Amino acid sequence: MAVSTVAVHGALADIAGREHCLRDPAALASYAIDGMIPAAVVRPASADEVSRLVALCAAERLTVTPRGAGTSMALGNPPRRLEVVIELSRMRAVREYVPEDMVATVEAGATLDQLAAHFAPHRQALTLDPPGGGARSVGGVLATHASGPLRFRYGTGRDLLLGARFVQADGALTWGGAKVVKSVTGYDVPKLLVGSLGTLGVLVETTLRLHPTPPASRSWRLGFPSREAAGAFLAGLLDSPLQPDRAALLDGAALRRAGLAVDPIGLLLSISSAAEAVEHQGRALARLGASHGGRSDQAPDRAWTGLGGAVDGPILLRAIGESRRLLEWVGEAHAAAARAGVEVMLLAQPGHGVLQISIGDGFDAARVVGDLVLPLRRALEAEGGSLILERGPIEIKAKCDVWGHIDPEVFTIMSRIKTEFDPGGVLNPGRFVGGL
Amino acid sequence: MALTPQILGALQDIVGPAGLVVSAEGRLTYECDMHTFYKGAPDAVVLPESAAQVAAIVRLCRREHVPIVPRGSGTGLIGGAMAPEGGVMVSMTRMNRIVELDFPNRCATVEPGLINLWLSQATRDRGYFFAPDPSSQMVSSIGGNASTNAGGPHCLKYGITVNHVLGLEVVTGAGELVRLGGKAHERPGYDLTGVMVGAEGTLGLVTGVIVRLTHLPEGVKTILASFPTIEDASEAVSAIIRAGIIPAALEMLDEVVIRAIEEGVGAGYPKGAGAVLLIELDGPTAEIEAQSGPIEAICRDHLALEIRVAQSEAERALLWKGRKEAAGVFGRLTPNWLLQDAVVPRSKLPQIMKEVLAIGARHRLVIANVFHAGDGNLHPLICYDDRVPGELERAKQANEELLGACLRLGGSVTGEHGVGLDKRASLPMQFADADLDFMARLRRVFDPDSIMNPGKLLPSHPACGEGFRPAARPLPAGTWI
Numbered sequence: 001m002a003v004s005t006v007a008v009h010g011a012l013a014d015i016a017g018r019e020h021c022l023r024d025p026a027a028l029a030s031y032a033i034d035g036m037i038p039a040a041v042v043r044p045a046s047a048d049e050v051s052r053l054v055a056l057c058a059a060e061r062l063t064v065t066p067r068g069a070g071t072s073m074a075l076g077n078p079p080r081r082l083e084v085v086i087e088l089s090r091m092r093a094v095r096e097y098v099p100e101d102m103v104a105t106v107e108a109g110a111t112l113d114q115l116a117a118h119f120a121p122h123r124q125a126l127t128l129d130p131p132g133g134g135a136r137s138v139g140g141v142l143a144t145h146a147s148g149p150l151r152f153r154y155g156t157g158r159d160l161l162l163g164a165r166f167v168q169a170d171g172a173l174t175w176g177g178a179k180v181v182k183s184v185t186g187y188d189v190p191k192l193l194v195g196s197l198g199t200l201g202v203l204v205e206t207t208l209r210l211h212p213t214p215p216a217s218r219s220w221r222l223g224f225p226s227r228e229a230a231g232a233f234l235a236g237l238l239d240s241p242l243q244p245d246r247a248a249l250l251d252g253a254a255l256r257r258a259g260l261a262v263d264p265i266g267l268l269l270s271i272s273s274a275a276e277a278v279e280h281q282g283r284a285l286a287r288l289g290a291s292h293g294g295r296s297d298q299a300p301d302r303a304w305t306g307l308g309g310a311v312d313g314p315i316l317l318r319a320i321g322e323s324r325r326l327l328e329w330v331g332e333a334h335a336a337a338a339r340a341g342v343e344v345m346l347l348a349q350p351g352h353g354v355l356q357i358s359i360g361d362g363f364d365a366a367r368v369v370g371d372l373v374l375p376l377r378r379a380l381e382a383e384g385g386s387l388i389l390e391r392g393p394i395e396i397k398a399k400c401d402v403w404g405h406i407d408p409e410v411f412t413i414m415s416r417i418k419t420e421f422d423p424g425g426v427l428n429p430g431r432f433v434g435g436l
Numbered sequence: 437m438a439l440t441p442q443i444l445g446a447l448q449d450i451v452g453p454a455g456l457v458v459s460a461e462g463r464l465t466y467e468c469d470m471h472t473f474y475k476g477a478p479d480a481v482v483l484p485e486s487a488a489q490v491a492a493i494v495r496l497c498r499r500e501h502v503p504i505v506p507r508g509s510g511t512g513l514i515g516g517a518m519a520p521e522g523g524v525m526v527s528m529t530r531m532n533r534i535v536e537l538d539f540p541n542r543c544a545t546v547e548p549g550l551i552n553l554w555l556s557q558a559t560r561d562r563g564y565f566f567a568p569d570p571s572s573q574m575v576s577s578i579g580g581n582a583s584t585n586a587g588g589p590h591c592l593k594y595g596i597t598v599n600h601v602l603g604l605e606v607v608t609g610a611g612e613l614v615r616l617g618g619k620a621h622e623r624p625g626y627d628l629t630g631v632m633v634g635a636e637g638t639l640g641l642v643t644g645v646i647v648r649l650t651h652l653p654e655g656v657k658t659i660l661a662s663f664p665t666i667e668d669a670s671e672a673v674s675a676i677i678r679a680g681i682i683p684a685a686l687e688m689l690d691e692v693v694i695r696a697i698e699e700g701v702g703a704g705y706p707k708g709a710g711a712v713l714l715i716e717l718d719g720p721t722a723e724i725e726a727q728s729g730p731i732e733a734i735c736r737d738h739l740a741l742e743i744r745v746a747q748s749e750a751e752r753a754l755l756w757k758g759r760k761e762a763a764g765v766f767g768r769l770t771p772n773w774l775l776q777d778a779v780v781p782r783s784k785l786p787q788i789m790k791e792v793l794a795i796g797a798r799h800r801l802v803i804a805n806v807f808h809a810g811d812g813n814l815h816p817l818i819c820y821d822d823r824v825p826g827e828l829e830r831a832k833q834a835n836e837e838l839l840g841a842c843l844r845l846g847g848s849v850t851g852e853h854g855v856g857l858d859k860r861a862s863l864p865m866q867f868a869d870a871d872l873d874f875m876a877r878l879r880r881v882f883d884p885d886s887i888m889n890p891g892k893l894l895p896s897h898p899a900c901g902e903g904f905r906p907a908a909r910p911l912p913a914g915t916w917i
Contacts, residue, residue, distance in 0.1 A: 412612070
């Protein structure tokens with residue numbers, strides 16, 4: 001492989017500095033994706049360095065895999081090739097932040113925890129909270145379209161990313177979007193990058209919409225004796241003028257793992273507003289819960305950080321369907337887990353129809369795929385939904401595609417986009433939908 | 437270009453005789469959108485009734501290398517839904533049904549020609565509404581809103597159209613009829629829905645839209661605050677945002693506009709004020725009450741002359757009527773105008789308003805202002821009279837200087853109207869060559885033969901500069917900004 005030559009390693013080191021270019025086999029092994037070990041890991045310090053690194057790799061016909069904090073490298077099909085990993089951990093600066101604008105421009109390697117600390121003194125926040133994700137980089141969260149309970153009020157990275165600087169497959173440093181909260185100048189290029197898993201460009205700098213932190217916030221855990229009761233409560237909540245800001249739904253196993261009181265189904269909800277409004281809505285929430293046979297208790301704010309534990313199994317599935325069907329998919333997931341002989345924990349985004357299924361150790365790969373993944377995927381896809389393998393060992397990935405079926409005509413367009421912007425397959429080849 | 441009888445015949449075979457307009461008078465109706473400077477009638481207008489018909493039209497035009505221009509209600513302000521190169525205009529006015537209201541999933545499936553407001557009217561009794569509210573919402577179509585990624589006063593809190601589009605059915609410039617996104621809120625692969633929204637019909641034609649429905653808030657409070665000067669009002673806007681309050685809407689009207697509205701529709705705005713803020717809070721009643729106190733205090737701190745809270749739904753509707761029909765009364769102000777909708781960072785609002793006044797004074801022109809202050813989305817209306825020699829030139833110069841000032845402050849060329857024919861020459865002020873090249877290549881992916889709305893959205897097309905013909909009276913009754 002060309003990259004093993006001293007010349008290329010030297011050229012990478014010339015750009016990023018020798019100490020920021022890993023080639024020690026033991027160090028490289030920790031960057032393996034699906035068992036494949038990269039030939040080099042480079043940690044650039046600037047967008048310009050990223051641009052030069054990618055241009056070098058493109059010229060040398062080496063592949064580039066972008067990496068933020070490294071927490072979601074298990075997402076995607078096994079790489080077709082894995083040569084140079086560009087790790088953005090040195091690019092963490094907040095480049096522009098005027099609190100009155102409620103917009104910040106930050107380097108893609110900045111972590112959510114770091115940004116939260118940066119904005120908190122101004123009572124503002126970047127409202128992205130993927131479970132267990134405080135250490136994640138903002139670039140990684142956007143590239144994987146990760147989201148959490150705050151989605152209930154604020155949406156996802158798709159709604160928050162206003163502008164993006166990225167490096168194309170040939171090294172061209174490119175900007176899309178704007179640095180203001182409203183802009184329709186040209187195509188909405190940032191939308192194309194969110195969730196694209198670094199296959200169209202390496203995100204180096206992002207401009208994000210922030211929100212004010214409400215003066216008061218309180219959380220409640222509502223427990224329900226059955227899926228039906230929880231489903232009726234949820235339908236009532238969604239059909240009411242109540243405005244929670246965070247919402248999560250958990251099954252009994254997930255409640256236990258998150259350190260919360262256990263019921264067959266529980267919801268964790270928070271309301272954040274003026275203090276009087278929090279009290280007032282909290283009472284309405286408890287009444288609505290009680291009317292559906294639920295019991296509600298106040299929950300500490302740390303309950304939210306505990307949700308990460310509910311999705312930390314070696315296999316993690318992401319089922320997405322119509323939101324009104326969420327509780328039925330919870331039932332389907334439990335039934336499929338029983339068939340496959342595995343323990344699962346379920347964590348869902350109510351109101352968005354997203355259900356994460358975490359599978360614990362001691363699984364049989366063939367049964368997980370044959371009795372759980374594929375039947376559940378077929379059922380979801382029949383209703384316009386999908387099932388993604390967010391994380392899983394190679395023996396699972398060997399038996400099923402990570403992303404599932406995509407309409408062939410739509411895939412043709414996606415494929416044309418990839419071919420237009422990365423004809424040589426430099427960026428993260430093989431891992432995205434259909435092997436793009 | 438003229439269309440051959442064969443092409444016209446084929447179009448008629450697709451849409452039927454009632455769906456084809458070829459007469460000169462008939463086509464004239466479609467020669468411009470609300471930006472009446474730009475004129476270009478299509479060679480034929482087709483009014484399809486289904487996505488399959490739209491797909492057949494695109495395949496025919498692609499085969500024959502005929503330009504296609506999509507059109508909703510024609511209320512755009514950018515020279516978008518007009519045909520500078522002729523060709524076939526596809527008007528969506530006959531595809532205007534609500535296909536499905538799905539309250540449990542909080543979404544609706546609609547045809548592109550559906551009028552924006554009709555959807556909110558159809559869902560209000562069930563407690564829902566469609567949040568994007570461009571001032572044209574009584575007449576503009578949801579397909580047009582999606583194609584221009586329309587904004588509106590309440591986008592301050594609720595987000596712009598793209599935040600409310602879950603899925604699209606489109607016919608790409610390559611003739612593919614595809615469904616993007618859908619009722620499920622995530623889908624593997626690239627976010628083609630997000631790319632298609634705001635593409636102004638240059639990537640394809642929208643034939644169906646799945647939109648979010650939003651639950652009506654528990655309460656609404658509309659406050660009118662008047663100020664001695666526009667600077668005072670601008671400082672008040674910045675202070676409200678700085679206090680961490682995001683109202684549902686935060687609109688500014690200056691003295692010129694207030695006067696015109698009072699003479700026109702009579703919304704009860706105070707006449708002597710230098711500026712008026714229309715502030716709307718919505719949400720849980722207790723939250724509204726907790727926020728309105730600080731807002732009123734901020735207004736008083738910034739020398740508010742009067743703070744009035746709408747006491748009834750009728751009074752509230754009247755205050756909004758003044759704002760939403762503001763542009764329609766501009767005929768009282770000026771025979772001609774240039775309008776732009778550049779954006780500045782919110783903190784720069786007081787600074788840019790000073791610049792606006794200075795630019796107007798320098799060019800001896802009245803610049804009227806009515807805009808989405810909370811978003812920093814300006815709508816300076818540069819008034820001129822094209823019968824006065826040199827005024828148009830001065831107006832254009834003022835327009836350029838204003839745009840330059842907004843961009844120097846870190847802003848954007850257009851916040852909600854879009855680019856169309858009008859602003860494409862300004863894109864290089866905001867984007868570098870590599871950025872524009874990326875967009876041009878993206879366009880080619882969807883429209884390999886460059887037949888979709890050619891000459892719009894991106895700069896350096898051969899048609900650049902053509903079509904700019906000042907009309908004697910470029911003020912159609914009922915224009916919305």
